Amino acid sequence: MARQAGLWQYGYELSKQTGLKSGTLYPLLIRLSDQGLLESKWQEPERLGKPPRHAYKLTASGLALAREIAAPEKPVQRRKFAGATT
Amino acid sequence: MSVFFLRGIASALIAYATRALPSTRATWGAAMENELEHIESDLEALRWAAGCIAAAYLQRSAERSFGAILKKPSAFLPVAISSSEIMMSSQRYARVVKIVLAIPLLAIAGISVFVLLIWVDHFRETTLPAPTSWMSLGSAPSAIRPVALRPCSSATMIPGARRASTWTAPPSEPWFARACRSPSYS
Numbered sequence: 238m239a240r241q242a243g244l245w246q247y248g249y250e251l252s253k254q255t256g257l258k259s260g261t262l263y264p265l266l267i268r269l270s271d272q273g274l275l276e277s278k279w280q281e282p283e284r285l286g287k288p289p290r291h292a293y294k295l296t297a298s299g300l301a302l303a304r305e306i307a308a309p310e311k312p313v314q315r316r317k318f319a320g321a322t323t
Numbered sequence: 324m325s326v327f328f329l330r331g332i333a334s335a336l337i338a339y340a341t342r343a344l345p346s347t348r349a350t351w352g353a354a355m356e357n358e359l360e361h362i363e364s365d366l367e368a369l370r371w372a373a374g375c376i377a378a379a380y381l382q383r384s385a386e387r388s389f390g391a392i393l394k395k396p397s398a399f400l401p402v403a404i405s406s407s408e409i410m411m412s413s414q415r416y417a418r419v420v421k422i423v424l425a426i427p428l429l430a431i432a433g434i435s436v437f438v439l440l441i442w443v444d445h446f447r448e449t450t451l452p453a454p455t456s457w458m459s460l461g462s463a464p465s466a467i468r469p470v471a472l473r474p475c476s477s478a479t480m481i482p483g484a485r486r487a488s489t490w491t492a493p494p495s496e497p498w499f500a501r502a503c504r505s506p507s508y509s
Contacts, residue, residue, distance in 0.1 A: 248358045249371070258370070259355065260377025267351055267382060277354075287361060291354030 238295050238303070245280065245292035266293060274299030329365040336372035343379035345386050352379070 238246060246254075252262050269275035273296060280292045295303060337359050341352030355375040362368045 247361070248354060249362055252371075258377075259374030260381065261374070263351060263355060263375065263378035264381045264385065267348065268385075282361070288357040290357055290361060291350075 238293070238299075242295060242300050245278070245294050247290050247292055251293065269295075269299060274302060329369050333359060333365070333368040333372040336369070337375055340372065340375035340379040343376065344382055347386075348382060351382075 238251070248259065248262060248266070251257070251266075252259055255262070257265070266275060266277075270277060275293055276296050277291055277293050279289045281289055337356050341349075341356050344352040355371075355378070359368055359371055359375075362371055
């Protein structure tokens with residue numbers, strides 16, 4: 238979701254992208270939403286006869302947290318770890 | 324299995340999942356249910372629905388309202404489905420679930436093969452070996468003089484005998500003729 242920050246995405250698409258099953262994905266989405274890291278809205282379907290879909294997007298704080306987690310570790314921490322092992 | 328049947332099961336499961344969710348999460352239940360309609364593959368839809376039941380129970384457990392739904396006996400099957408879904412989603416338990424599911428399937432397959440072998444064997448021609456001596460078949464409440472040994476006479480009851488073995492022999496055997504001439508049976 239952080240890679241496609243501006244896009245609204247659906248649950249099934251997220252499931253396919255992340256490899257998470259719906260049983261894992263939805264509790265995560267609910268928790269992120271409760272913490273204000275995810276926003277959701279109902280979108281009209283692209284095809285007629287289909288029900289509206291719930292779409293999700295990371296909020297600004299959610300995006301910042303995702304980038305922080307995805308960032309590589311600092312070199313200082315690596316040196317400490319190397320010193321501890323030798 | 325019919326694809327309509329799979330879709331029907333998926334719809335029933337997702338309806339259960341939406342009911343199993345806490346009432347404050349009704350929007351999320353509707354989101355899961357509507358998403359099912361956008362899944363083309365029926366098998367995928369079934370997996371999705373099973374996962375949604377797992378999600379509903381996880382959410383209930385997170386909000387500490389898990390016990391209420393378990394009081395219903397009808398909740399056993401969805402709980403079993405969702406439990407297996409949760410465990411299958413974990414690589415650690417996937418092998419255990421597969422083994423547990425494989426045991427009854429192997430047992431059913433084994434029993435089926437056994438019954439099939441018995442059925443096939445039922446039509447097999449069997450040649451019995453020639454008898455080499457007298458053979459006791461069992462006990463009778465009263466002694467019957469074996470009519471097989473005396474083809475010319477009828478079977479007669481021996482009064483007063485309470486238990487005695489019954490004997491038989493094929494009349495075509497050469498030793499049968501000798502037995503017939505025996506004075507003990509005259």
